[in-house]
Amino acid sequence: MRNRARTCRIGLWLLALACMPSVCAAGIRYDVVDLGSGQATAINKHGEVVGCVSGWNWSDAWYWHPSTGREVIDDPSHKDRSATDINDAGIIVGLGPFVYDVRAREFLGHLGSGFEGINRHNVAVGREYYRTRPNGIEDYKSIAYDIDTGIKTYIYTYDSHAYAVNDLTVAVGGRDGDRYGFVNIAGVASALVGFPQGDNDSRCCAYDINDLWPTSSRGMIVGRARYTGDAWDQVGPTWWDSAGNPHMIGRLGTGTNGQAHAVNNAGQIVGWSHTGGTGGQTAILYEGGALTALNSLINGGSTMTVAYDINDRGQIVGYGPAGAMLLNPVYFADGNFQAGDLGANWKVAGDGTAALTDLGDGNLAAVLTAGSPVTISQDVATPAAVFVLSFDYQFLSTDPSCTLIVSLDNPLLAGPLPLFQDMLAAPPTLAADFTTYVVGIEEPGLRGLDPATLAFTYDGPSGTQCLLDNVTITQVPEPASVALVLAGVALVAGRPHRRRR
Known part of the structure; x- marks a missing residue:
């Protein structure tokens, strides 16, 4: 398998939410x-x-x-x-x-x-x-x-x-x-x-x-x-x-x-x-x-x-x-983007396009191309305990208007904003490889959701692109462990890693 160097961006966007009752995560x-x-x-x-x-x-x-x-x-x-x-x-x-x-x-x-x-x-x-x-x-x-x-x-x-x-x-x-x-x-x-x-x-x-x-x-x-x-x-x-x-x-x-x-x-x-x-x-x-x-x-x-x-x-x-x-x-069907995922496990919406690209050795990633915003989403179940959401991304343009928005929401609630949302912007210089994004989710209102919708929306000038791969949701034992997980990801910044299959 192809090794990929990782850099690390740690983002936290914790919303003040009322405590919601935990439900059985039948989607697990x-x-x-x-x-x-x-x-x-x-x-x-x-x-x-x-x-x-x-x-x-x-x-x-x-x-x-x-x-x-x-x-x-x-x-x-x-x-x-x-x-x-x-x-x-x-x-x-x-x-x-x-x-x-x-x-x-x-x-x-x-x-x-x-x-x-x-x-x-x-x-x-x-x-x-x-x-x-x-x-x-x-x-x-x-x-x-x-x-x-x-x-x-x-x-x-x-x-x-x-x-x-x-x-x-x-x-x-x-x-x-x-x-x-x-x-x-x-x-x-x-x-x-x-x-x-x-x-x-x-x-x-x-x-x-x-x-x-x-x-x-x-x-x-x-x-x-x-x-x-x-x-x-x-x-x-x-x-x-x-x-x-x-x-x-x-x-x-x-x-x-x-x-x-x-x-x-x-x-x-x-x-x-x-x-x-x-x-x-x-x-x-x-x-x-x-x-x-x-x-x-x-x-x-x-x-x-x-x-x-x-x-x-x-x-x-x-x-x-x-x-x-x-x-x-x-906690969800597939975050590694195998053949047939787009349109099946991952739903595609918007006037832009979403496709799979071969990174070598048969390893696939999603490539999002702007025409207008394009969104891929998947129904997931979030853990009842504290968890970590992570993914790898790479902007293929330095245009400052290029953005990737990640969101996590309960589709049964009609709110003006998702329960969780964060926006990433294209860097001033192209990264040599993928960057890993990690967020620790401790808020009770984001845990134990089933159904929940995990979505990625890419926007920018027509024809610009962003790569996405290795999307994971991982339950951790306790809030202190979130800090350890985040620190652990920071420690491996720049080291090669093998893509999960």
Whole structure:
């Protein structure tokens, strides 16, 4: 592929907008990354994934990095392991049990506990076999373990299991065979309330909690609970608000079972549902009150059976018939301008023209030619969390009246101006190559839009031209990360880069 030198122009145009409710981004699609055999169980904000490979009577834990791929977490003295979580610092915990620092490539201990979750403070939660009851049954308790200090704390009663802990060190889980959920705040545990049942058997359990619970109205706990009217052996995906009230997510088709496994700080929930009849089990995505079969959003025909985790970038991990899977969100059809895009994925309007030009090696870009203004636009879905809009452009004229306007708008709102708009002008001297434009979008009113219209309008003297390529929308975890992304783009200014395919 042809390398292209990049220069960087960073533009910010943030409008003061009223907060709009987030809606399910049904326009989002997902590209699949095959992670190999087994199951992917957790992903951190860097896109690092952990999981396990099941064998006859043992399991190998593994770690996957976006750049280097997959490696077994190898310890000959402990073969029966499953990696269950990884924090942003690269500390991996799991059943077996073990704690592993992937940055240092060293084990931090083989403790008498099985860990399910870890937060950014290196506090891990899980369960530990505690004692044998008077009736001879072995018992276990939920545990919190501070990896840095070595302090161990029991956080709930007998026959309990902690599954997750957020960055406020609030832990959640279940007891009595996961029939009764609990939450532990600052060392004080209380039961989660399920839905009303005539027999008082709520069968609820919590499997994850985002970092906003309980201090924000966007705080959420997720898991499962028996819906009102369900048979005793039926449960459904459920979330709890910051006040502890349960809410039904629902099940697909005529399915009678399901559960939510994970929630991110944008309120996106993943898990699974039975679909009823012979449909079996399938992965689900729940956002803004809408439940979607995740497989309907996956490009290329791959299928996911269970979604185990979702990070704040909207990346999802789980497994399907082919093994462990990573789903990367794609917020619109194509920003790389392949053959057939113009007039299909990209609509063309105005009296100017839009065409594709070959940059070499079959790499195509859009060339906009003025006669009067020409606009290309595409329907997109914007991420519910903070995101970055970027594209490459090159003016082929130095006429100061040549302009390229980028806009992002909600077509259902009849406003005099787009929700976002920025204008670029031709430089006084021709650039040798493409320039990269990047804008970080943090305003709530621009996030979670579906539909949204992304448009580029070029204008100038008749016959003048502008090139456009590599249009992307990328969700980032938090506002601080926007600054890092923008700084990162600035750091690569002038370096060659390879065009994405």
